[in-house]
Amino acid sequence: xxxxxxxKLVVEFPSRHGTLRAIDGISFDIAPGEILGVVGxxxxxxxxxxxxxxxxxxxxxxxxxxxxxxxxxxxDQYSNDQMRHIRGRKIGAIxxxxxxxxxxLYTVGRQITETIQxxxxxxxxxxxxxxxxxxxxxxxxxxxxxxxxxxxxxxGGMRQRVVIAMALAxxxxxxxxxxxxxxxxxxxxxxxxxxxxxxxxxRGAAVMLITHDMGVIAETCDRVAVxxxxxxxxxxxxxxxxxxxSHPYTSGLMASIPDMxxxxxxxxxxxxxxxxxxxxxxxxxxxxxxxxxxxxxKQERPELRPATATQAACWLIPGGAV
Amino acid sequence: xxxxWQRWWHSxxxxxxxxxxxxxxxxxxxxxxxxxSVFAGWVSPTNPFDLATLELSDSRxxxxxxxxxxxHYLLGSDDQGRDILSxxxxxxxxxxxxxxxxxxVSVLVGVSMGLLAGYLGGWVxxxxxxxxxxxxxxxxxxxxxxxAGVGRALFPNADESLAFGVLIISIxxxxxxxxxxxxxxxxxxxxxxEYVQAARVTGVSSGRIMLRHVLPNVLGPVMVLATIQVATxxxxxxxxxxxxxxxxxxxxxxxxxxxxxxxxxxxxxWWITIFPGLMLVLIALSVNLLGDWLRDALNPRLR
Amino acid sequence: MSxxxxxxxxxxxxxxxVSAPWLNRVLEGKPRQLLxxxxxxxxxxxxxxxLALVGESGCGKSTVARLLVGLYEPxxxxxRFGGQDAYAAFKSPEAKxxxxxxxxxxxxxxxxxxxxxxxxxxxxxxxLEHGMIQDAAELQARVAELxxxxxxxxxxxxxxxxxxxGGQRQRISIARALATAPEFLVCDEPTSALDxxxxxxxxxxxxxxxxxxxxxxxxxxxxxxxxxxxxDKVGVMYLGRLVELADxxxxxxxxxxxxxxxxxxxxxxxxxxxxxxxxxxxxxxxPLNPPTGCSFHPRCPLVTERCQxxxxxxxELKGIKIACHAVS
Numbered sequence: 001x002x003x004x005x006x007x008k009l010v011v012e013f014p015s016r017h018g019t020l021r022a023i024d025g026i027s028f029d030i031a032p033g034e035i036l037g038v039v040g041x042x043x044x045x046x047x048x049x050x051x052x053x054x055x056x057x058x059x060x061x062x063x064x065x066x067x068x069x070x071x072x073x074x075x076d077q078y079s080n081d082q083m084r085h086i087r088g089r090k091i092g093a094i095x096x097x098x099x100x101x102x103x104x105l106y107t108v109g110r111q112i113t114e115t116i117q118x119x120x121x122x123x124x125x126x127x128x129x130x131x132x133x134x135x136x137x138x139x140x141x142x143x144x145x146x147x148x149x150x151x152x153x154x155x156g157g158m159r160q161r162v163v164i165a166m167a168l169a170x171x172x173x174x175x176x177x178x179x180x181x182x183x184x185x186x187x188x189x190x191x192x193x194x195x196x197x198x199x200x201x202x203r204g205a206a207v208m209l210i211t212h213d214m215g216v217i218a219e220t221c222d223r224v225a226v227x228x229x230x231x232x233x234x235x236x237x238x239x240x241x242x243x244x245x246s247h248p249y250t251s252g253l254m255a256s257i258p259d260m261x262x263x264x265x266x267x268x269x270x271x272x273x274x275x276x277x278x279x280x281x282x283x284x285x286x287x288x289x290x291x292x293x294x295x296x297x298k299q300e301r302p303e304l305r306p307a308t309a310t311q312a313a314c315w316l317i318p319g320g321a322v
Numbered sequence: 323x324x325x326x327w328q329r330w331w332h333s334x335x336x337x338x339x340x341x342x343x344x345x346x347x348x349x350x351x352x353x354x355x356x357x358x359s360v361f362a363g364w365v366s367p368t369n370p371f372d373l374a375t376l377e378l379s380d381s382r383x384x385x386x387x388x389x390x391x392x393x394h395y396l397l398g399s400d401d402q403g404r405d406i407l408s409x410x411x412x413x414x415x416x417x418x419x420x421x422x423x424x425x426x427v428s429v430l431v432g433v434s435m436g437l438l439a440g441y442l443g444g445w446v447x448x449x450x451x452x453x454x455x456x457x458x459x460x461x462x463x464x465x466x467x468x469x470a471g472v473g474r475a476l477f478p479n480a481d482e483s484l485a486f487g488v489l490i491i492s493i494x495x496x497x498x499x500x501x502x503x504x505x506x507x508x509x510x511x512x513x514x515x516e517y518v519q520a521a522r523v524t525g526v527s528s529g530r531i532m533l534r535h536v537l538p539n540v541l542g543p544v545m546v547l548a549t550i551q552v553a554t555x556x557x558x559x560x561x562x563x564x565x566x567x568x569x570x571x572x573x574x575x576x577x578x579x580x581x582x583x584x585x586x587x588x589x590x591x592w593w594i595t596i597f598p599g600l601m602l603v604l605i606a607l608s609v610n611l612l613g614d615w616l617r618d619a620l621n622p623r624l625r
Numbered sequence: 626m627s628x629x630x631x632x633x634x635x636x637x638x639x640x641x642x643v644s645a646p647w648l649n650r651v652l653e654g655k656p657r658q659l660l661x662x663x664x665x666x667x668x669x670x671x672x673x674x675x676l677a678l679v680g681e682s683g684c685g686k687s688t689v690a691r692l693l694v695g696l697y698e699p700x701x702x703x704x705r706f707g708g709q710d711a712y713a714a715f716k717s718p719e720a721k722x723x724x725x726x727x728x729x730x731x732x733x734x735x736x737x738x739x740x741x742x743x744x745x746x747x748x749x750x751x752x753l754e755h756g757m758i759q760d761a762a763e764l765q766a767r768v769a770e771l772x773x774x775x776x777x778x779x780x781x782x783x784x785x786x787x788x789x790x791g792g793q794r795q796r797i798s799i800a801r802a803l804a805t806a807p808e809f810l811v812c813d814e815p816t817s818a819l820d821x822x823x824x825x826x827x828x829x830x831x832x833x834x835x836x837x838x839x840x841x842x843x844x845x846x847x848x849x850x851x852x853x854x855x856x857d858k859v860g861v862m863y864l865g866r867l868v869e870l871a872d873x874x875x876x877x878x879x880x881x882x883x884x885x886x887x888x889x890x891x892x893x894x895x896x897x898x899x900x901x902x903x904x905x906x907x908x909x910x911x912p913l914n915p916p917t918g919c920s921f922h923p924r925c926p927l928v929t930e931r932c933q934x935x936x937x938x939x940x941e942l943k944g945i946k947i948a949c950h951a952v953s
Contacts, residue, residue: 016337041820042791155908185681186847188908190891212820215850215893242895254895256825258854260877261896266832267825267854273790274820516737517747520801523694524751525724538741 001072003206004030004053004174009066009076011048011057011230013277020277022048022061024230027304032173035200035207037217037238040227041253043274046210049227050176052076053208054093055083071173089119092167092205096179098159102151108135108162109147112169119170134165137199139191157188164196168203175200178210193220214257218242226250229275229285236310246307247314249286284315292316338619348611355605359415366411367396370404371573377403382586385593398593400579401586406593409579410601416575417605420490421556425548427494428555432501433537433544439502440509441532451506454499462496463561469495470567485570493558497551501544508540542620550613553606560602576602630669631841632693632809637702639663639688643913660913662688664865665702667939670858672808675835675842677856677873679849679888683912684862686845690813693843694729706809725755728802732814734794738786744797745782748772751804771800775830792823796830803834811843816851828855849892853877861885864912864920871945881945881952883925919950927951 011023023045030036038046051057053068055078068076075086087093095101103111112131116122122130128147135143138161151159160180167175177196181189197220200207209221217224218238225235226247234247245251255268272289275281281288287297296315304311330336339345358365368375381403384391391398397406439450457465469492477484512518513536521531556576562568563577564584571578576598583595641660644650650657663685670676678686691697693704695715704711706727714723728751731737738747748768751757758764769779775796786794795815802810812831816824832855834840846852852859853873860870861884869882880886907924910916916923922932929951937948 016334041822157908185909186849186888187681187891190893193893213893214821214895218895219893253822256822257895258825258828258848258850259896260850260853260889260892260894264854266829269825269829270822271826273792273823516731516733517739519691519696520729520731520737520798521750522696523724523727523729524754524805525721526750526754535739535742539739 002029002069003032003034003071004208005067005069006049006053007067007069009049009052009068010064011045011052011061012064013061015060017278021064021280022230022277023052024280025066026227026230026232027066028225028232028235030174030206030208033201033204033206034223035197035209035221037221037224038208038210038227039212039214039217039224041212041274043229043277044227045230046212046227047178050093050178050208050210054087054091054176055080056093085119088115088170088172090172090174092170092172092175094160094163094167094175094177094180096182098156098163098183099151101163102159102166104151107148107150108154112147112162112166115166115169131165131169134169135162137202138162138165139195140165156184157191160184160188160192161195164192164199168199168205171203171205173205175205175207176210177207179212180209181216182211182213189216196220214242214254226253229280230277231285231313232304233286233314234307234310234312235304236312240309244309246310246312246317247286248290248292248316250312252291284313335619339615342615344611345615348608348615351604351608352612355414355601355608356418358411359418362411362415366408367394368405368408370408370412379403382591382594384591397597398591400582400594406597409574410576410598413574413576413579413598414601414605416569416573417556417559417577417602420486420493420559420569420575421552424490424493424555424559425497425551427490428497428551429501429544429548431494432498433505433540435498436502436505437509437532437537437540440506441513441528441536447506450502454502457495457499462558465496466492466558466562467565467567468492470562474567482570482573489559489562489568493555493562496558497555500547500551504543504547505540508543509536512536512539546613546617546620549616550610553609553613556602556609557606629671631672631707632670632843633705634669634689634693635667635703635705637663637666637689637692637704638700639685639692639697640700658913661865661915662912663692663699666862666865666867667702668860668867668870670809670841670843672841673835673839674857675844675855676858676860677844677846677852678860678862679846679852680862681847681888681909683864683909685865686862687813688865689862690729690811690843690845693811694727695724721755725805726807727809727811728805728807730795730798730802730810730812730815732817734791734798734818735786737798738794740786743783743785744768744772747786747797748801748804751801755805757805767804771804772797774803774834775800776826790823791819792826795819795827799827799830799834803838806838807840809841809843811845813845814847815844817846817848824851831855849877849889861888864910864915866920867939867946867948868921869945869947869949870939871947875945881942881947882949883927883951884921887924919948925951 006029007027008025009023010021010025013020013022026049038049040046052063055075057063063076067074070090075083078086109131112134113127116127116130132143132147135146140146140158140161154162180196181192184192193216196207209217211217221238223236224238224241225232226241228249234241234245234250241250242254245254252268252270256270258267270289275285283299283301284297287293290297302313302315304313305317307317380395380399381401383395383399385398386393386396395405399405400409435450439447470488473488518531518535521535559568559575560577560580563575564581568577569575579598580595583598586594639662641662643660644657645655649655666689668676678689680686688697692699698712706723711723714720745765745768748771749764752764752767758767768782772779772781777793777796789797816827819827828851835842844852844855856873858871859873859876860867861882862868863884869876869885876885880889910923918934919932919937922928925932931950937950939946939948
């Protein structure tokens with residue numbers, strides 16, 4: 001059974017200029033233990049997708065239609081109280097800024113044991129032991145002593161490890177990580193993504209990794225979904241999407257990333273910019289910028305359909321709808 | 323002009339204004355008060371300070387709707403036969419002039435100090451901030467009383483405009499510190515922004531940077547403060563006039579009227595003091611509400 | 626030391642006093658704290674080329690950028706620009722002439738343009754400041770020309786910054802920097818805050834402009850892939866010091882310094898995943914309390930006794946410059 005199933009999710013923001021669709025009918029799923037990357041540029045809607053799944057969508061944003069199913073349970077219409085039980089126990093979250101993810105007034109140990117005891121029926125001692133083990137597993141030296149330290153006494157990379165430990169504390173099946181390494185130095189970044197990968201595989205937790213950094217996706221994920229203007233334009237195994245993309249946006253994106261192996265005079269550029277939410281073109285959202293656009297692209301919006309090695313939402317791909 | 327007005331009306335700020343009945347009501351009331359004050363000569367039924375028109379026999383008449391009242395004196399008359407309504411309108415004018423003028427002086431002094439302290443830093447900052455601290459340790463009314471009292475003692479035979487000047491300065495001295503602090507804080511933030519650094523790299527002088535780059539960006543909170551402070555300044559002036567150290571008695575403001583009327587309160591002629599009091603509340607409240615709306619409208623988080 | 630180079634930095638250093646206020650120090654007995662943000666950096670940039678400075682947080686590259694444009698005064702060391710002593714020039718009445726030739730582009734596209742000014746005022750300011758134009762009509766014409774050279778249009782002149790996207794704002798910053806026809810541009814992480822496809826646009830424009838106008842760039846970045854694309858020479862910084870300075874191809878093909886190697890290894894790569902890596906150790910130490918001797922020694926796989934006590938100097942080695950005891 002699929003661990004997470006998102007079906008035709010639509011997220012809207014009512015505003016004085018009309019209702020803006022930030023996410024326009026996306027569907028994907030995550031298998032147990034799998035690492036799915038969600039990549040896209042700013043404004044594509046990837047953080048909102050993560051927020052909708054965890055149930056932390058800020059009003060006036062709301063889920064207008066579609067469904068989110070976690071282990072067979074529909075969670076998109078849950079009240080805040082119901083989501084509280086899901087968060088931590090079934091879904092863990094890691095955000096970008098480790099400084100604001102931890103409460104500066106409580107010791108790290110207290111925050112982890114609190115998370116454990118909120119969801120699992122264990123004694124104080126058992127919780128403390130588990131917390132120490134978690135800190136050790138995330139690579140924090142002298143874990144037993146550092147339990148009593150405050151967040152400001154840790155460096156950036158160490159703090160992010162604590163956040164990972166906290167996310168895994170109640171043994172969730174799914175971790176949603178929103179730009180977990182963007183605020184970190186390159187050398188630390190490598191350590192953290194390595195850690196994320198091993199610790200999740202060890203515990204059998206699936207990961208939804210949201211980021212704009214294709215290098216991180218390439219190193220960590222099994223599959224990746226490429227988002228554009230609130231829609232998924234391509235989804236598939238990570239190396240296929242990177243090396244044999246079928247959607248013009250994906251191939252344009254890959255070609256514009258400066259890379260350590262190739263030597264080019266000019267980087268490929270996609271002219272223009274992602275459309276604003278109140279000006280999304282009719283038909284395929286990418287059509288004004290697409291080098292291979294034709295008439296149908298401007299009229300009808302394509303759905304995801306199987307392409308060479310991935311699924312892509314593009315009229316260039318022959319065949320029926322998925 | 324109309325194009326700017328159109329643009330404002332359709333902007334986010336204009337939208338916020340249009341959808342807030344409280345803000346619109348407050349703006350209307352404030353506008354009416356200001357209009358009446360400015361055009362007092364035309365709006366007011368009589369000129370209460372023109373001694374020739376006063377009729378002593380008409381003194382202490384109750385408001386028109388009560389028994390014994392007359393439509394000539396809509397809100398009644400005071401002990402010298404002055405029409406209360408007219409006195410209100412002229413009094414409001416004085417109050418508003420003093421209130422707005424003292425806020426303008428406060429803003430000028432406070433914003434300049436704040437800019438200098440925030441941008442130049444170092445000992446300039448330290449000296450100015452300690453000055454602010456000293457000012458804050460005195461209660462506002464006491465400062466005003468002190469200045470007003472000293473002014474009178476120094477210039478016992480001063481003419482009216484000097485008295486007004488002293489009054490405006492004494493009220494503005496109570497309020498400038500807030501502006502200095504707020505502007506200093508915002509200046510410290512803006513000073514480190516890259517557009518200021520870009521100007522420095524180009525070689526623009528510090529004075530020009532402060533005035534043309536930083537100042538426009540720090541005025542937002544200042545406008546909110548200033549609006550609310552107009553109300554405070556008017557009440558401070560009323561208090562001082564009530565205590566007898568405010569405006570000269572020949573140009574009574576609302577505070578003076580309240581004081582004069584106070585003596586007749588318990589003999590039953592309540593209208594002489596209540597109506598000026600109500601007017602004061604109306605002006606202060608509407609200006610305050612406008613300031614509140616402005617603060618919420620300009621707050622980026624609430625948008 | 627060739628005297629042909631346009632920019633010659635010699636032993637530049639900048640120390641910040643970050644001690645607690647005097648009263649606290651006296652009452653709590655706290656010591657003075659000095660932050661050696663830049664600790665003796667020397668390099669040369671030839672006219673028409675790009676030198677990139679890379680490093681992680683706390684390495685001092687942004688401080689070097691600000692030293693080169695005169696936003697900071699150095700604690701020691703000097704800078705020669707076109708044969709002239711730059712810092713003396715900045716303090717003299719001829720400062721304006723020097724400032725015309727050096728300009729800067731910043732990292733944050735949202736903070737680098739004054740939100741209350743229109744685009745034509747922003748780009749026109751350097752022109753007015755240096756008295757380069759005579760009247761309003763000429764100003765409008767020059768601003769329009771500058772906007773077009775970065776791929777925007779003259780119709781954008783009366784607009785405000787918030788009406789533009791991040792990439793467009795960065796282009797406006799570039800147009801402003803080019804207004805005085807400078808010879809040298811210091812670029813402090815100009816594309817780090819931009820999306821990948823927008824970054825490609827901006828980098829392409831920068832390269833085109835360099836070719837057309839013979840510009841010299843100092844390009845600061847933490848992104849090695851971008852650096853590899855734009856630079857001719859690369860300098861790697863760590864805790865305020867240069868550890869390696871080499872021609873781009875040499876550095877990426879054959880990095881010598883252990884820190885450079887570690888950095889190159891750590892970058893997540895799109896097309897070369899799953900390769901063997903040297904395990905990365907530790908984190909960047911606190912710049913207020915740097916290690917003695919070579920500041921990299923606590924994390925270095927080649928550490929020796931000497932590294933803990935003696936600071937290695939930047940020396941020539943087979944055509945590159947490197948500061949390391951182990952590799953010499």
